[in-house]
Amino acid sequence: MSEFNAKRTRPDFFTRIWRTVSKEPVLAILVFALVVLQIAHPRAWMSLPGLVDWQTVLTLAGLLILTKAIELSGFLMWAAHRLVHHVHGERTLALLLVALAAGLSTVLTNDVALFAVVPLALSLHKLAPLPIKRLVIVIALAVNAGSILTPLGNPQNLFLWQTSGVAFPTFVWALLPLCAALMVLLGVVTFAMFRAQPLDLSGDVEAHRVDRVLCGVGVLAFAAFxxxxxxxxAGPALAALAIGFLLWRREVVFKIDWLLLLIFVLMFIVLRSAAALPSIHEAIAHLGVSTPVRAYAAGAVLSQAISNVPAAIVLAEFSKDWRALAFGVSVGGFGVAIGSLANLIAVRLSGEKGMWMPFHIVSIPFWIVAMVIGWALI
Incomplete structure (x- = not known):
């Protein structure tokens, strides 16, 4: 009888895994890509965890916990209520959220900015019906555009700043023209995508109470983390955070998006395995990135295949023109979703089904225009 139960449990287990994977297109693509890479260029399975940037994964886990704590406190709904009663138009609200996301991304990194702005947008959507898919898309574009400005804005900027050895103000001054031009472009896109119609506040009828203790702890812990x-x-900070909430408010930990963490782990393994392929290095060496325009184009295009952070690391071996590389991988964050990991976070945080098609309908043309703008400025 136990053998029968064991045989029956195994198919059920794999069936559940298959259902989960099939419902998540990004996860399905990553699993397929990992299998193909392991067949074409096998690595020892035990070596794969070494490809993961665990600092980033641990940081992401901590941010998921803290964002969930602030959300469960009711603060975001309260803030959304205050905001919609001061901003009366859909277009004005979209422009305000884009500016907020871009501004935060210059100092808090694009990922952290998303964890602040996307949940706020979702709370706004609960109060006043909004085109939430379009709103999340422009917020994702905003953090990628705003984070271009400073070395703190995103991982690829931090890497290129450290390897270049230039002063902080020098880096900012070099990237300012591209950041400014893309923010103007995004402003035009946002203006065109949203109407000036008034917000429908008929759904805002309940009192919005805030658990001040949970909110206060969440905000203070957010800053400390x-x-x-x-x-x-990030490791010790996450351990303290998880233990504290498990002992105090365990629902905060249980309700986070664990699948997003798994997707990030797989993404690091797949992208870094792809970036290490000899064929990629040979192709880059054959094409040559000796001129600024070639280095820029290589960064913008290669990011579409392996994401902009691995692209920056790979291309830095072939070119010392940090400005051209920074321009290229910054523009490369647009286009396909894999161009920047922030895109994936934004789509996952939205919780909306059918996000990938509308995202690419906006992001790919934006990338094409951004490519032209970057080429003119380089």
Whole structure:
């Protein structure tokens, strides 16, 4: 009888896994790509965890917990209520959220900015019906565009700033023209995508109470966690955070998006395995990135295949023109979703089904225009 139960459990287990994978297109693509890579260029399975940037994964886990804590406190709904009663038009609200997301991304990194702005947008959507898919798309574009400005804005900027050896103000001044031009482009796109119609506040009829203790702890812990993560202590900070909430408010930990963490782990393994392929290095060496325009084009295009952070790391071996590389991988964050990991976070945080098609309908033309703008400025 036990053998029968064991045989029956195994298919059920794999069936559940298959159902989960099939419902998540990104997860399905990553699993397929990993299998293909392991067949074409096999690595020892035990070596694969070494490809994961665990600092980033641990930081992401901590941010998911803290964002969930602030959400469960009711603060976001309260803030959304205050905001919609001061901003009366859909277009004005979209432009405001785009500016907020871009501004935060210059100092908090594009990922952290998303964890602040996307949940706020979702709370706004609960109060006043909004075109939430379009809103999340422009917010994702905003954090990628705004984060271009400073070395703190995204991982590829931080890497190129550290390897270039230039001063902080020098880096900012070099990237300012591209950031400004893309923010103007995004402003035009946002203006065209949203109407000036008034917000429908008929759904805002309930009192919005805030659990001040949970909110206060969440905000203070958010600041402390980001500080510790920035100092490369994300592991101990996450452990303290998880233990504290499990003992106090366990639902905060249980309700986070665990699948997003799995997708990030697989993405690091697949992208870094692809970036290490000899064929990619040979192709880059054959094409040559000796001129600024070639280095820029290589960064913008290669990011579409292996994401902009691995692209920056790979191309830095072939070119010392940090400005051209920064321009290229920054533009490469647009286009296909894999161009920037922030795109994936934004889509996952939205919780909306059918997001990938509308995202690419906007993001790919934006990338094409951004390519032209970057080429003119380089």
């Amino acid at each position: 980001v500080t510790l993560a920035d100092a490369h202590h």
